Amino acid sequence: MKITKVETIHVDEFWQMCWIRIHTDSGEIGLGETWYLPKAVSAVVHEIYGPTLIGRDPMDREGIWDELFKLTGIFTYSGAELRALSAIDIALWDVVGQALDQPIYNLLGGKCRDKIRVYNTIGSYGEWQDNEFEQKDPVGFLQSLIDEGISTVKCYYMAAYAAESQGNFVSSKQIREGLEPLAKQRKALGDQIEIAHDGGGQWALAPAIRITQAMDEYDILWQEEMIHPINAKAHLKLAEETRTPICAAERLMTRYEFREYIENGSAEIVMPDLIWTGGISETKKIATLADTYQTSIAPHDWTGPVNVFACAHVSMNAPNVMIQETNRAYYRGWYDKFIEPNIIIKDGYLEAPEGPGLGTRLKDDVFNRSDIHVESTTESHTWEAVGFIDPGQKVSHFFSPKVPENQPKNTH
Incomplete structure (x- = not known):
């Protein structure tokens, strides 16, 4: 079982609420939620957390939580980062509960x-x-x-x-x-x-x-x-x-x-x-x-x-x-x-x-609302905190482990 898509969903009528759905290649759709500043939460999800989750096994909830917490811990662990992590964690538990046909408790x-x-x-x-x-x-x-x-x-x-x-x-x-x-x-x-x-x-x-x-x-x-x-x-x-x-x-x-x-x-x-x-x-x-x-x-x-x-x-x-x-x-x-x-x-x-799982789901007609906003991540990539491409980088290092493409690697 692998994660294939991470969605954020919010509606204008309730403008502080944000849902996250995690899709798997075996058909499970896990649901999570947080509250306050859904656009900020969505930015965290699709810039950092979502690409990190694609291809991962949702069974590995403990390791995923720790990795995501430390990933943003380089600059903070609270705010939109923790709200996004909270919703993702709920969705992962929901996925696993569905997969095992068991309630989360x-x-x-x-x-x-x-x-x-x-x-x-x-x-x-x-x-x-x-x-x-x-x-x-x-x-x-x-x-x-x-x-x-x-x-x-x-x-x-x-x-x-x-x-x-x-x-x-x-x-x-x-x-x-x-x-x-x-x-x-x-x-x-x-x-x-x-x-x-x-x-x-x-x-x-x-x-x-x-x-x-x-x-x-x-x-x-x-x-x-x-x-x-x-x-x-x-x-x-x-x-x-x-x-x-x-x-x-x-x-x-x-x-x-x-x-x-x-x-x-x-x-x-x-x-x-x-x-x-x-x-x-x-x-x-x-x-x-x-x-x-x-x-x-x-x-x-x-x-x-x-x-x-x-x-x-x-x-x-x-x-x-x-x-x-x-x-x-x-x-x-x-x-x-x-x-x-x-x-x-x-x-x-x-x-x-x-x-199984949470025991509830979003209604289908939610996605027919005129005020709904849905954003998806389906591609995996490694988020780096440096924030720019170093044109002179030739070696992998702690702050930027991925050497930019088309630059020769230093073998010394």
């Missing part, structure tokens, strides 16, 4: 569970205007989740107040105003639903401490990204100042960035975003690292439909998964436009995907 070592508890992050699309619902009727919004069997929600009570001071100041009045919906929800519903809070990485440490301490009385499930995750010691200080567990963080990339937060205890709940942090392969390693510190993970999702499927496989396999993020406005509002089948959430739980 079986390839990871089998299931620890058949379903995983979900929490609902507030979102909006079409008829599903949950942001408006929450603002107009915060108690009714949570009750609507409870009625569906969803036992956990994530809200953004204080995020709107950060812009005024660039996150450097928050007043007691603002805290009181921001937490009024939370107070109403707790008074009306008690402990019928767990509530997590996301600060969007908007606050400096001092106001973040003030906010989290003010929220402690409401028995919050976790505080997520109250500060930007760029300083593990600052996160540890925040954790020490509140009784609510600190969750970190979808903005940490790969196990190398998560390591310090896990080791020093500042990430009391670990939240990798699979389509940003390195795909299924890397998320599994992050989960294992967290498990050695008796720390749970809660995979992040606030993006496209393929991510939820990929997360579902990790969530079924990794023993230390706590809960899985979902967004009902998305999976009910627009996921069906693009994939078949959709995820199944029943009584507040995401069920294990069925079928």
Whole structure:
């Protein structure tokens, strides 16, 4: 089995979403996904990663991941490079699962569970205007989740107040105003639903401490990204100042960035975003690292439909998964436009995907859309970082191993 084509696909309607499909000579088509700047991701894929993949065996997922990570590591490993690698990794797992007629969770070592508890992050699309619902009727919004069997929600009570001071100041009045919906929800519903809070990485440490301490009385499930995750010691200080567990963080990339937060205890709940942090392969390693510190993970999702499927496989396999993020406005509002089948959430739980590989695919009519952009790579070549052809090069060397054609080789 060899890779014959690598595609990137994006549509104008959802201009941050990017899919990658990997085709093989035996007919498998693996699907991956990432989110943000699809044109930048496509450039990385077709200039660097795609030509490197052509002719390779998709079974060699570990070696391919390491090679691509190090290939762009000469100048960076994050940004569009890592988002592209994340989507490629998902697609490779999908290919192998199809080839072996097994769901990905079986390839990871089998299931620890058949379903995983979900929490609902507030979102909006079409008829599903949950942001408006929450603002107009915060108690009714949570009750609507409870009625569906969803036992956990994530809200953004204080995020709107950060812009005024660039996150450097928050007043007691603002805290009181921001937490009024939370107070109403707790008074009306008690402990019928767990509530997590996301600060969007908007606050400096001092106001973040003030906010989290003010929220402690409401028995919050976790505080997520109250500060930007760029300083593990600052996160540890925040954790020490509140009784609510600190969750970190979808903005940490790969196990190398998560390591310090896990080791020093500042990430009391670990939240990798699979389509940003390195795909299924890397998320599994992050989960294992967290498990050695008796720390749970809660995979992040606030993006496209393929991510939820990929997360579902990790969530079924990794023993230390706590809960899985979902967004009902998305999976009910627009996921069906693009994939078949959709995820199944029943009584507040995401069920294990069925079928080989991911267990979903892009619908055929996606490729008939007038706003679709598809780019393909079918030829193999070796990417070189130097960025120019040296007219005087006669020998192979580390920076430019391929001697330009029509130049005599130095035999000395």
